[in-house]
Amino acid sequence: MRRTVAPLAHTARELGRLVFVWGARMLYVGPLVAASRHAHHAAQILVAPGGVEVEDGVGGRIRARAAVIPPRVTHGHGACTHGAILFLDGDDASSRELARHAEPRCETWRRDTLDVTVPRDPTPEQARALIRSILSAVALRQPPKPRHPATRRMTAYLDGSDHADLASLSHAAGLSPRQMRHAFARDVGLPMRAYLRWKRLRRALAAVEQGASLSxxxxxxxFADSAHLSRVFREQFGMTPTQGLRSVRWLTLE
Structure with missing residues (x-):
């Protein structure tokens, strides 16, 4: 069932903004809002058939029809009338694979040979096909490096709680808390605090998907309040929740 985010304004001019959630993957289809430079735990594959400006955090700028942006790399992009962005959560195997070869320069992100069609108002079946086509086109084949068992246990625990018992998990893994934190940051690519912040943001987006207000x-x-959520959202996506979520219709893919 499609849901319109409430209570944000909805106008005819802004129709056609769709988000499909499929496990740890989230596909947005519609007009792209300009995003200032930011970084987040997710890998991001941007497709803009008419081209869009993409910039990195070291002064580079390109115009591309498609770009693969690794996780935790500073980037921004301009606006365009129609396109798609596929977000791959940092824990997704495809995202972890992209992180293995992360480059901070946007010249390495261009994928203009990526040949996929972005429907104007995709059905769930078309959305699944688009996700598969994008992943196939960027040739994600090599498996990511294995994680330490303690890291796997910690991420599983943090998925259900904001307060992990680091001492107990470290002891069970035969590691000191300091070694545990190091293994987590090495395998996940984020310190635990930043990982938790990303997970809270994912939960907030899931609540919005169900029709909740930002508060x-x-x-x-x-989050402490909607202002706190708005600040973290802007840090992660380079725009405000009002800009990023206005008039978006959500659909969960089974």
Whole structure:
């Protein structure tokens, strides 16, 4: 069932903004809003058939029809009338593979040979096909490096709680808390605090998907208030929640 985000304004001019959630993957289809430079835990594959400006955090700028942006790399992009962005959560195997060869320069992100069609108002079946086509086109084949068992246990624990018992998990893994934190940051690519911040943001977006206001979504995800959620959202996506979520229709793919 499609849901319109409430209580944000909805106008005819802004129709056609769709987000499909499929496990740890999130596909946005519609007009692209300009995003200032930011970085986040997710890998991002941007497709703009008419081309869009992409910039990195070291002064580079390109115009591309498609770009693969590794996780945790500073980037920004301009606006265009129609395109798609596939977000791959940092824990997704495809995202972890992209992180193995991460480059900070946008010249290495261009994938203009990526040949996929972005429907104007895709059905769930078309959305699944588009996700598969994008992943196939960027040739994600090599498996990511294995994680330490302690890291796997810690990420599983943090998926259900904001407060992990680091001492107990470290002891069970035969590691000191310092070694545990190092293994986590090495395998995940983020310190635990930043990882938790990303997970809270994911929970807030899931609440918005269910029709919650920003205030309710912020409280349910463990943010102090909607202003706190807005600040983290801007840091992660380079835009405000109003810009990024206005008039978006959500659909969860089974």
């Amino acid at each position: 309710v979504a912020a409280a349910s995800a463990g």
